[in-house]
Amino acid sequence: MATQPEELFVEFLRRRGFNITSTRRKIVRKVFSMHGHFDATELWEALRDDKVSIATVYRTLDLLERAGFVRRVSFGEAHAHYEHVLGRNDHGHLVCRRCGKVIEFGSARFRTLLNEIAEKNEFELQEAVIQGFGLCRDCRGSK
Amino acid sequence: MATQPEELFVEFLRRRGFNITSTRRKIVRKVFSMHGHFDATELWEALRDDKVSIATVYRTLDLLERAGFVRRVSFGEAHAHYEHVLGRNDHGHLVCRRCGKVIEFGSARFRTLLNEIAEKNEFELQEAVIQGFGLCRDCRGSK
DNA sequence: GTACGTGCAAAGGGTTTGCAGCCGC
DNA sequence: GCGGCTGCAAACCCTTTGCACGTAC
Numbered sequence: 001m002a003t004q005p006e007e008l009f010v011e012f013l014r015r016r017g018f019n020i021t022s023t024r025r026k027i028v029r030k031v032f033s034m035h036g037h038f039d040a041t042e043l044w045e046a047l048r049d050d051k052v053s054i055a056t057v058y059r060t061l062d063l064l065e066r067a068g069f070v071r072r073v074s075f076g077e078a079h080a081h082y083e084h085v086l087g088r089n090d091h092g093h094l095v096c097r098r099c100g101k102v103i104e105f106g107s108a109r110f111r112t113l114l115n116e117i118a119e120k121n122e123f124e125l126q127e128a129v130i131q132g133f134g135l136c137r138d139c140r141g142s143k
Numbered sequence: 144m145a146t147q148p149e150e151l152f153v154e155f156l157r158r159r160g161f162n163i164t165s166t167r168r169k170i171v172r173k174v175f176s177m178h179g180h181f182d183a184t185e186l187w188e189a190l191r192d193d194k195v196s197i198a199t200v201y202r203t204l205d206l207l208e209r210a211g212f213v214r215r216v217s218f219g220e221a222h223a224h225y226e227h228v229l230g231r232n233d234h235g236h237l238v239c240r241r242c243g244k245v246i247e248f249g250s251a252r253f254r255t256l257l258n259e260i261a262e263k264n265e266f267e268l269q270e271a272v273i274q275g276f277g278l279c280r281d282c283r284g285s286k
Numbered sequence: 287g288t289a290c291g292t293g294c295a296a297a298g299g300g301t302t303t304g305c306a307g308c309c310g311c
Numbered sequence: 312g313c314g315g316c317t318g319c320a321a322a323c324c325c326t327t328t329g330c331a332c333g334t335a336c
Contacts, residue, residue, distance in 0.1 A: 021290095054293095076217075128275050129275075130253070222299080296328085300326105304322090
């Protein structure tokens with residue numbers, strides 16, 4: 001049984017009847033080599049040697065998101081950011097409004113609370129977003 | 144001392160040296176007559192009789208956001224949503240991915256947890272976003 | 287060989303901006 | 312009257328899409 005992201009994605013494609021192409025392999029590989037968060041353009045630039053079009057980057061990110069390999073996150077900017085999901089625990093973000101730095105923290109306790117609330121509302125919870133906005137240590141002083 | 148949103152906003156404008164215009168008054172008034180969440184276009188349509196341009200709607204929303212009268216919220220769509228803030232408690236959202244319904248819940252306990260985490264990271268917390276995505280009661284069945 | 291995937295360029299949708307005229311102060 | 316405010320239209324940016332060609336199967 002496959003455990004590498006690339007192979008897991010290939011399995012996903014096979015199971016769903018999608019073609020397994022070298023472009024898709026290159027993109028997944030790159031996605032999982034990215035540290036932290038990235039947007040579509042950053043990913044595309046990281047792939048410049050592979051001559052992949054930005055359109056295909058978007059299409060593959062969409063596929064990866066549906067497959068649950070990648071999660072779209074929003075840091076208050078207009079455009080989307082992504083993070084890969086495999087082998088990561090639930091976590092939230094503290095986002096600095098001044099320098100954009102993102103601090104992650106475990107969000108298990110938030111999950112528990114939110115599950116209670118979802119249950120009370122007969123809501124089927126699929127995903128939780130826990131984020132704090134403000135100023136990081138380095139930026140507090142230079143207000 | 145003013146307590147109506149419109150008068151509070153006028154005070155804010157005066158204090159900051161902005162002009163108090165009839166357009167700005169119309170927009171605040173309409174913002175605080177909106178129930179729940181709205182986007183810029185919905186607000187603009189609600190103002191159609193007042194012949195306000197969409198550009199001014201955006202500019203005034205920006206002003207209202209800086210003044211802390213309005214909060215920008217993201218429901219996973221590409222464009223921004225807003226909600227007014229005055230006289231409202233901290234709350235989070237459960238967003239239905241199928242029908243878009245938004246259920247609000249009190250988020251005081253989340254705040255407490257998040258404050259602890261912020262403190263540990265020497266992070267100055269200004270705002271918290273607590274959101275759950277999934278399926279509401281009505282949409283669970285018709286999956 | 288057929289259907290799906292890709293690159294390219296153009297279109298799309300939400301948001302911002304430059305500018306000329308208008309209005310608050 | 313001056314400087315900020317507004318409407319208009321054009322510009323912007325990120326994202327999606329139509330189409331012709333390429334590639335997996």
